[in-house]
Amino acid sequence: MIRELKTQRKExxxxxxxxxxxxxxxxxxxxxxxxxxxxxxxxxxxxxxSIRCIREDKHCxxxxxxxxxxxxxxxxxxxxxxSEAAIRFExxxx
Ligand code: SF4
Ligand code: SF4
Numbered sequence: 506m507i508r509e510l511k512t513q514r515k516e517x518x519x520x521x522x523x524x525x526x527x528x529x530x531x532x533x534x535x536x537x538x539x540x541x542x543x544x545x546x547x548x549x550x551x552x553x554x555s556i557r558c559i560r561e562d563k564h565c566x567x568x569x570x571x572x573x574x575x576x577x578x579x580x581x582x583x584x585x586x587x588s589e590a591a592i593r594f595e596x597x598x599x
Contacts, residue, residue, distance in 0.1 A: 549583035
């Protein structure tokens, strides 16, 4: 899915991200906070970690998100660890 997305122009990609954001379950997660909501932060698994809002791990509900199987995700805590791509890269250098 992500490989296919990378062949698209960035404008088309952002449209897809906006569609995916509507399915993101992060706002229902205990780790998600007011700061993240105020900044409309979503889709950390693709867009990367929360820059300044989420620093306290209170659990991750990503595995219950419809996008988890759709995007072939394997990680969790994306808001604190970075995107799936970043997590996979880190695994290669461990
Ligand atoms: S997998 Fe997690 S970060 Fe990605 S869209 Fe779903 S809830 Fe949000
Ligand atoms: S990425 Fe996981 S831990 Fe972070 S807010 Fe979303 S569901 Fe919660």
